[in-house]
Amino acid sequence: MSQLVGTETVKRGMAQMQKGGVIMDVVNAEQAKVAEAAGAVAVMALERVPSDIRAAGGVARMADPRIVEEVMQAVSIPVMAKARIGHIVEARVLEAMGVDYIDESEVLTPADEEYHILKSEFTVPFVCGCRDLGEAARRIGEGASMLRTKGEPGTGNIVEAVRHMRKVQAQIRKITLMNDDELMTEAKLLGAPYEILREIKKSGKLPIVNFAAGGIATPADAALMMELGSDGVFVGSGIFKSENPEKFAHSIVQATTHYKDYDLIGKLSQELGAAMKGLDISKLSLEERMQERGW
Amino acid sequence: MLKIGVLALQGAVSEHIKQIESAGQVAVAVKKASELPSLDALIIPGGESTAIRKLIDYYEFKAPIQQFSAEKKPIFGTCAGLVLLANELVDGSEAHLRLMDISVKRNAFGRQKDSFETMLQVKGFTGNVPAVFIRAPIITEVTEHVEVLATYDNQIVAAKQGHLLVTSFHPELTEENRWMKLFIKMVKQAHQMSTIH
Numbered sequence: 001m002s003q004l005v006g007t008e009t010v011k012r013g014m015a016q017m018q019k020g021g022v023i024m025d026v027v028n029a030e031q032a033k034v035a036e037a038a039g040a041v042a043v044m045a046l047e048r049v050p051s052d053i054r055a056a057g058g059v060a061r062m063a064d065p066r067i068v069e070e071v072m073q074a075v076s077i078p079v080m081a082k083a084r085i086g087h088i089v090e091a092r093v094l095e096a097m098g099v100d101y102i103d104e105s106e107v108l109t110p111a112d113e114e115y116h117i118l119k120s121e122f123t124v125p126f127v128c129g130c131r132d133l134g135e136a137a138r139r140i141g142e143g144a145s146m147l148r149t150k151g152e153p154g155t156g157n158i159v160e161a162v163r164h165m166r167k168v169q170a171q172i173r174k175i176t177l178m179n180d181d182e183l184m185t186e187a188k189l190l191g192a193p194y195e196i197l198r199e200i201k202k203s204g205k206l207p208i209v210n211f212a213a214g215g216i217a218t219p220a221d222a223a224l225m226m227e228l229g230s231d232g233v234f235v236g237s238g239i240f241k242s243e244n245p246e247k248f249a250h251s252i253v254q255a256t257t258h259y260k261d262y263d264l265i266g267k268l269s270q271e272l273g274a275a276m277k278g279l280d281i282s283k284l285s286l287e288e289r290m291q292e293r294g295w
Numbered sequence: 296m297l298k299i300g301v302l303a304l305q306g307a308v309s310e311h312i313k314q315i316e317s318a319g320q321v322a323v324a325v326k327k328a329s330e331l332p333s334l335d336a337l338i339i340p341g342g343e344s345t346a347i348r349k350l351i352d353y354y355e356f357k358a359p360i361q362q363f364s365a366e367k368k369p370i371f372g373t374c375a376g377l378v379l380l381a382n383e384l385v386d387g388s389e390a391h392l393r394l395m396d397i398s399v400k401r402n403a404f405g406r407q408k409d410s411f412e413t414m415l416q417v418k419g420f421t422g423n424v425p426a427v428f429i430r431a432p433i434i435t436e437v438t439e440h441v442e443v444l445a446t447y448d449n450q451i452v453a454a455k456q457g458h459l460l461v462t463s464f465h466p467e468l469t470e471e472n473r474w475m476k477l478f479i480k481m482v483k484q485a486h487q488m489s490t491i492h
Binding site: 004 | 310341343345346349407410411427428429
């Protein structure tokens with residue numbers, strides 16, 4: 001029998017298997033093992049977590065392949081890695097290395113300020129950030145197999161992730177109630193591919209998994225994003241920039257699974273030690289806001 | 296109507312719930328071990344087996360699921376669910392629920408880029424059966440108590456042992472409903488057995 005790799009079902013299905021889970025940013029094998037032991041469903045291998053990227057400034061690129069390889073050898077859970085927006089070659093390199101998922105990410109400095117990668121051409125699946133339904137639908141149109149809210153990475157401040165998740169959900173509800181003859185104009189206004197909006201209108205939901213990312217720093221933050229309809233969460237700087245990464249990792253995993261069990265989340269939040277130090281988004285200039293990257 | 300639970304700690308839970316409901320049965324997303332006794336059957340979905348195992352441990356699901364199986368209530372494991380039910384893992388790591396006489400190799404086909412779709416021939420099903428393999432495990436060994444239902448490239452990818460059913464692949468990602476029908480038949484048989492005794 002013929003064997004088909006890289007099909008839409010296979011790429012989207014991989015993200016479906018991650019649902020209800022936590023994907024953690026790691027910068028070395030040791031952190032990857034801590035993440036796996038805590039019950040992470042995948043790790044994102046990076047050279048620096050977003051808060052350090054912010055602090056370092058300059059151009060942020062794909063991680064050194066040695067780091068990605070080291071992480072891939074250290075754990076049996078899937079390994080993701082980030083490529084710059086529009087950087088086709090970084091993505092091809094990561095694919096050739098056998099990375100399980102690529103994040104075409106605004107956390108890195110964009111390589112192209114006009115176009116994203118045509119992700120449908122790849123065998124490896126992609127996750128992309130979104131702030132609204134138009135952006136979500138454009139990324140789906142390009143072949144993304146998974147979405148995440150952009151939030152504001154490296155801030156430890158949940159406010160932007162909440163804004164983006166609420167916006168996407170509200171826009172889905174809006175088009176669900178729309179008349180069919182109103183949809184084309186809505187597609188124009190959102191800058192969204194019409195066929196994809198039609199599919200979303202029909203099913204009442206996104207055709208791919210949508211996680212929350214960008215500012216999750218505590219178990220309660222993770223649970224909040226699940227409450228708002230996320231399929232799972234990415235935690236970037238929140239774990240390994242906290243005082244007690246192991247405890248934070250365990251607690252965030254449990255709070256994501258049992259996001260409606262408030263007694264449990266209360267217990268998980270006790271004596272966790274200091275969370276990462278947060279940033280006030282309004283203090284960030286437009287150029288400092290990573291969420292503005294992506295088109 | 297039958298009440299079929301889906302272990303809802305992590306993974307593709309809603310896909311199974313949809314298939315249970317399409318088959319006209321009652322589906323329950325199971326988050327606590329105390330919910331198990333009221334169920335007729337349990338599905339352990341695909342997901343990350345290491346993550347699901349951690350959550351099984353945190354919330355003390357292991358003994359209650361083993362008890363559930365001891366009462367001959369049917370359990371269906373897909374992908375990670377198959378890994379969790381195995382008696383032995385060939386990579387040397389510790390087996391999880393140890394309910395089924397199978398040895399299992401995790402990620403047997405490689406990484407995500409090697410994940411694939413294909414058609415299978417399945418014992419008892421007519422025609423081709425679509426199968427989606429995602430970082431899938433295979434069964435490397437079975438005892439005489441296990442019935443092999445399907446192979447791919449000479450490797451065992453679906454099997455049944457009494458009240459236990461496992462697939463390496465994900466029927467819940469396709470429109471294929473015959474696995475659910477087979478499972479429901481097993482649940483009905485288990486019901487009849489328990490009323491006879």
